[in-house]
Each structure stands twice: as structure tokens, then as C-alpha cells.
Amino acid sequence: MPLNSSCKIVLTVWLMVFVSTAFLSADDVAPRAEYPGGFTRPPSQGKDYNTWADAEGPDVGVIKTDPTRLPSRVDNSSRREYPPVYKQRWGACGQFASVASIFTYEMNVLNGVAADTDAHRFPAHFSWNMMNRAENKGSEAYHGWEVAKRIGIPTAQSYGGVRLDKIGMWPDGYHIWREAMEYRVSGYRYSPANSVAQLNEARGWLYDRNRESKDGEVCGGIFALDGRMGELKKVTFTIPEGQYGAGKDLWTRWGPSGYGHGITCVGYDDQIGYDVNGDGKITNDLDLNGDGRVTLADWEKGAYIVVNSWGPKWSGDGKIYLLYSAMIDPTWKRGNYLGRAEVKRYIPRHTVRVKMSCNDRTNLRMRFGVSGTATATSPEHELAPEAFNGWPLFGRANAGHVPLAGPGEEGPIEVGIDISELIEKLSSNQGKKQGKVFVRLATKEKSSTTGVLHECALRSYDERGRFLGESTLEVANGSFGEKALELSGSLNQEGS
Numbered sequence: 001m002p003l004n005s006s007c008k009i010v011l012t013v014w015l016m017v018f019v020s021t022a023f024l025s026a027d028d029v030a031p032r033a034e035y036p037g038g039f040t041r042p043p044s045q046g047k048d049y050n051t052w053a054d055a056e057g058p059d060v061g062v063i064k065t066d067p068t069r070l071p072s073r074v075d076n077s078s079r080r081e082y083p084p085v086y087k088q089r090w091g092a093c094g095q096f097a098s099v100a101s102i103f104t105y106e107m108n109v110l111n112g113v114a115a116d117t118d119a120h121r122f123p124a125h126f127s128w129n130m131m132n133r134a135e136n137k138g139s140e141a142y143h144g145w146e147v148a149k150r151i152g153i154p155t156a157q158s159y160g161g162v163r164l165d166k167i168g169m170w171p172d173g174y175h176i177w178r179e180a181m182e183y184r185v186s187g188y189r190y191s192p193a194n195s196v197a198q199l200n201e202a203r204g205w206l207y208d209r210n211r212e213s214k215d216g217e218v219c220g221g222i223f224a225l226d227g228r229m230g231e232l233k234k235v236t237f238t239i240p241e242g243q244y245g246a247g248k249d250l251w252t253r254w255g256p257s258g259y260g261h262g263i264t265c266v267g268y269d270d271q272i273g274y275d276v277n278g279d280g281k282i283t284n285d286l287d288l289n290g291d292g293r294v295t296l297a298d299w300e301k302g303a304y305i306v307v308n309s310w311g312p313k314w315s316g317d318g319k320i321y322l323l324y325s326a327m328i329d330p331t332w333k334r335g336n337y338l339g340r341a342e343v344k345r346y347i348p349r350h351t352v353r354v355k356m357s358c359n360d361r362t363n364l365r366m367r368f369g370v371s372g373t374a375t376a377t378s379p380e381h382e383l384a385p386e387a388f389n390g391w392p393l394f395g396r397a398n399a400g401h402v403p404l405a406g407p408g409e410e411g412p413i414e415v416g417i418d419i420s421e422l423i424e425k426l427s428s429n430q431g432k433k434q435g436k437v438f439v440r441l442a443t444k445e446k447s448s449t450t451g452v453l454h455e456c457a458l459r460s461y462d463e464r465g466r467f468l469g470e471s472t473l474e475v476a477n478g479s480f481g482e483k484a485l486e487l488s489g490s491l492n493q494e495g496s
């Protein structure tokens, strides 16, 4: 197709701006963050919600890097920080990708440890049970990353494994919730991989996070992606004998039908290819889709390395190649994007230890408040933790209309809630926070939900996370329901 004059002008401008970047052409769209739909962030937060706002690393496309530095192959699943290939239980693929694989890998990179023990692995089911309505429901990667932002994720060691045997269970034990607070996501981002420039940014993230580190060892990041899995046999091929990667399986495109499946992109290999159009050659310079241009969509060579949570024996080793060109699929928009997460460690300074029961955890309404005045009768600042207010962040997804502990589990559990953010609003006197703390337990209006508070205590920690002390609030008979239960006490903890 001949270029018309306006295209020629655009082409000239592109060449002027990117003349030093060999890969870019008129068809290339620069790397950028994007929010293509409700699967990339919680719709309740509106279109201005910046999922990368609290991250420290540079945003997608901010740093211009030289793609010629990139090696032809990167496989981060062979690094010690990466956990084993898991076999998922129930429809928790989104959390096996976003938390059990990606969060685990990133946290181990941050901490400099190997994923060789449950103490350095993170469960798929903790975050899943925050949003699956206590049923076998699917999840998005962002659900896990938002749980990790707002609560944290406990290790598989304290949680009782990467997966549990029953859907919808919440952990019983303050120490599990307290541990979770330390392991957090600071930000997450989706970006398209539909042009060569975007592909190079993605390859750069997988190789060295586009930091172009000059000091020896580099360590790349990994991605969540959402594949369409129907009629997979039609798009799965084994690389023939005599070719690079012979015997390995490859997806030439997403399945022609079906629904989304959360999987993990751990690397790439530029040499892997497949003769998609059957002309006897593996090419990147022929127009295979007949649109008159040669773009990434036409490439037969170059593939992502994908880990699937269908077990270590699936496709030989639990992994498969996915052609770069497969990510350009107008019939499967979800499959056009890669999601990354940045993690951080965090030390809470003030928490609440609560032992309680409630016969419908989604109808629970728990609020904490503080006032700087010891004689105050109402709080100046308040905090309503998502998990104990029915997860308004997740819209229709929630933890289910089941008891606090899980389906059929009427008894109390002990949980921990971080209220550092609230206490930090109070002024200090000689390093000690002073004021009054309020606790309000209620239930959703017009519901018949009831609960019983057994124990409620404020805890404080020093800047290294060492326990300083606990002060107990008087609970009285602890019952709440149509009538709210309100407690208060002065903030007079040791060291607080």
C-alpha cells in the first residue's frame, strides 16, 4: 500500500525523533502504560487511578534504552528466586500467576533469597479468598496485587502452604496477618506489546528492568498475561527436528475460543520460531497477514517463555513458547498486554489484634478512629480496612457471604490489622503518640448479620518491627449486629 502524504509526514517526524533507534519504523508505537479495560485495575477506583503511583522504579517507557544490549535469550524461571512450576487448584490461576509466581519471584529478588522453602514462597489462595465470594471463581492479577498493597501476603510457611484444601478460608492467627503486613506490592502496571518498540521495552524488563546496569549481574522482572485457552490444539505446535528448540511446544497465537487464563511470562528467546504460513521459511520480513505492511504481527521468529500453572509435566516442563506476534490479536484484547508489579518490604508500627466471629464477613463494617484529645468522644480521623468492610474496592467481587473464618466455620478467628497510617496522624510527645483510639463494629444496614468480639488489643512495634507492647481494650459482652459495638481507649502503649 503506497503511503499517502500525511503518512509521509508522520514517517518523517518519527525518523527525526528516533533516528538513532534502529528498530523503530512508521508502524512502531512507543512503549507506554495503558489501561485497556477492567481486567487491569479495580473499576471502582475510576479512570484516574494510577496503579504505579507508589512505585519507586521508572514507569513504562520513561527510560530510553538500547535494544542492542539485549541477549537473544532470557529465562528468569531458571533463577533461584523463581518458585517451582505449580499445579493450580480450582480457578485460582490469576493468583498463581500474580502472587504465587510473580510476587514470590520479585520479593525474593528484593530480599536476595531463593524460592527453595515455603518461608520464601507466597500463597495463591490468601488473596484469592479475599475476592472469590468463597466459591470457585476466577480472579484477575490485580486482585492479588491490590490485596498485597492493602493487607500484604503471608508466607506459605505461616499460611499453611501455597494452596489450601478448602475454598474461602481466612487464616486464624494474629502472627499470620502480622507477617503479611511486611510483604507488599508498591505498584503495578499494564503495557501493550503490539509494536517492536513495545516488544523491546518488554524484553528489556525481562532482561534488566531497562536499567542498563553496567555493574555486572542483572536481574530482570517478569510479567502476568492473560491467555485464551479454548481449542488450544489448533494453535499448539512442536518445533520440528533440526530446528532451534526442536521438540519444544509453541503457541503460534491465542486459542481461537474460550476464556482467559492467568499465566506468567518469565523470559523470551529471539531464536525460537515456527513456519506459520507453511512457505518453508521462518521470516520476520514478509507480510503474512496481508495488510500491506510488515509489522510485529507478521513475525514468525521470536517468542516469549511462558510458565503455566497446569503442573510441571504439562507440555514437558510446565512451560511453553508464545510467538511475539501472538500478542497482537484483535479478537482477544486481554492477550495484548503484559502486567508487571513492584514489591516492597514494610514495617507496621501500630496494629490491632482482634479475636472475633461474624456470621457474614462481607456484611461486616469495622472502623478504627483516632483523636489527639484524650477526652474526645468521637474520632478526628478514621480508617475502614477493605477486608473487614466487604471489599468495596473490588465492586461485585468480595470474600463471600460466609462466616469470618470461612464457609461453615462459625467460630472466632484472630486477625491483625495495620493502623499505622491512622496513628501517624496523631502528634507525638517525646516520641510517643498520644491520643484516643476508637473501634466500631457494625454490620451492613438492614442485614441480619451478627458477630461477637472476644478480644481487641492495640500493639506497637519499633522501626525494625520488634514487638514493643500490647494494650487491651475493654470488650464487655462483645455482641454487635443491628446495634453497633463501640470501644475506645487511650493510646498509652509502651514505646508508642
Ligand SMILES: [Ca+2]
Binding pocket: 274, 275, 276, 277, 278, 279, 280, 281, 282, 283, 300
Ligand atoms: Ca513462513
Ligand SMILES: [Ca+2]
Binding pocket: 286, 287, 288, 289, 290, 291, 292, 293, 294, 295, 297, 298
Ligand atoms: Ca502485515
